[in-house]
Amino acid sequence: MSDVYVVGADLIKFGRYPDRTPAQLGAEATLLALDDAGLNIGDVGALYAASTFNAASMIAQQILFQIGQTGIPCVNVSNACAAGATAFREAFIAVKSGLYDVVVAVGAEKNPAGMLSAGNSEGPPPEGLFGSGTMPALFAEAGVIHSAKYGTTMEQFAKVSVKNHHHSTMNPKAMYQKETPLDEVMASEMIAWPLTKLMCSVNVDGAAATVLVSARKAKELGLGRAVRVRGSALASDPWESRNGVLMNTNSVTRLAVATAYEMAGVGPEDLNLVELHDCFATAELLHYENLGLCGEGEAGALIDSGDTALGGRIPVNVSGGLLSKGHPIGATGVANIVEIVMHLRGEAGARQVAGARLGLAHVLGFGVGVGAAGVHILEKA
Structure with a gap:
């Protein structure tokens, strides 16, 4: 082959x-x-x-x-x-x-x-009966669970938006190219706690x-x-005993990335940059751990460290991410790969990750109660 x-x-x-x-x-x-x-x-x-x-x-x-x-x-x-x-x-x-x-x-x-949802399910709609069927509420709940378990704060989630909006100012193809200081992110309209409007991806x-x-x-x-494709993985949600109301936002990504790392023969420590699915600010922190960029419960400390910002140890979403570049649903997975390719070629302009040789692109999709994740690892030829 x-x-x-x-x-x-x-x-x-x-x-x-x-x-x-x-x-x-x-x-x-x-x-x-x-x-x-x-x-x-x-x-x-x-x-x-x-x-x-x-x-x-x-x-x-x-x-x-x-x-x-x-x-x-x-x-x-x-x-x-x-x-x-x-x-x-x-x-x-x-x-x-x-x-x-x-x-x-x-x-x-x-x-x-308007706001996008996971689609309609058969029988009574879950909205208002079992928490919420909307995507902001789903990822807000996932963030709250992380907070309860590890002490992650609203400020740490909000820092994801500050970082990605800053990155977008260097991307001429991003929808928005505007700085959003921490106090502005936290004071914007509340959508689903702890997610404010500036912590939600752009439609x-x-x-x-x-x-x-x-x-x-x-x-x-x-x-x-x-640019060589070193690893390519696609996974669907595995069956697991879990809460039948709140979808697991983590397991399908962990399954896909394990396959991609194995195919590529590399680990997270080998990566120079990552474009991941920051549909909401909480999601980015969850995926730090899902992709192995840090240990369990360490995502809050990782965003605080500055390591995932341009110039840091492992820059994440230097394009501006879904939060600022935008999230045209069917195009996002390809766009994340395009961003990685630009950096590996040394053609990303002001946001170029210096010396980039290996990058990872990730997306996560949800339907009604089930998910799909794609992970691709790319290498400078």
Whole structure:
């Protein structure tokens, strides 16, 4: 089986695009990634397109309708927030198997307005009966559990937002590029304690794309800007005896990252940077521990130390993260990978992580009571 390399990666500026379709956004991102690779749609053997709200419209075929219908296989992927990582993993498998030399993975989304939920379940709605069925409430409860067990404070959760909003000021493709001091984060509108409005991810439209190629094709194109996929893992929630009301926000990520580390032959101590799923500020601290960046109960101390900020030991979400860059659901998994690729190439501009050689991209998706997680480990070629 072939090694797999990313030779093209890009995304559009995240924001609101009322006059454009999801496929048009995805087409723009795909063309950007192809241009970055020095290829065109005629070179592509297959295309995997991720979207959560738009996948049923055959978004992959609609993207090709915009940029060139070459008759290649198209696969439409919907897997909640893990959709983009799922499309990337399927593209990785398609190349690694030897079936194709060049494959595109693209995520594109136009999020509906307002707060997003995990969807509707059969029977009485859990909202108001069993805590809450909304995502802010779910991750607020998970944060409170962490606080009760380890003494994590609201200020420590809020520091995640301060850090990521600061990082976003160096990312021209982030939705928001604005500093938010700690007192401003904590004083903003309360959504679900301890989460204020500035501790919740930004609901935006967006698209991101990557071009994956075989080792043979990578050598033909030149390895100077190529990035090797060292580990690729996708997991679903394992069965476990647990509270039937509050979903476990941790176990599926731990399962996926263990597989990715094993495949890559590395551990968290080898990483130079991480883009993780900070859908809410509480989630980032939980994932510090889930990804092995620190020990159990040490996430609060890790954010206090400054080690996860740009210039620290293990910078996290230097893009601005979902909290500031934005969270176009189906595109997020691909966008996190694009950010890692930029740093490994040394092309991240003012937010560049110095000497970056190994990075990890993570996403977590939830449906009704079940989850999915994708983890990819990438290495400078």
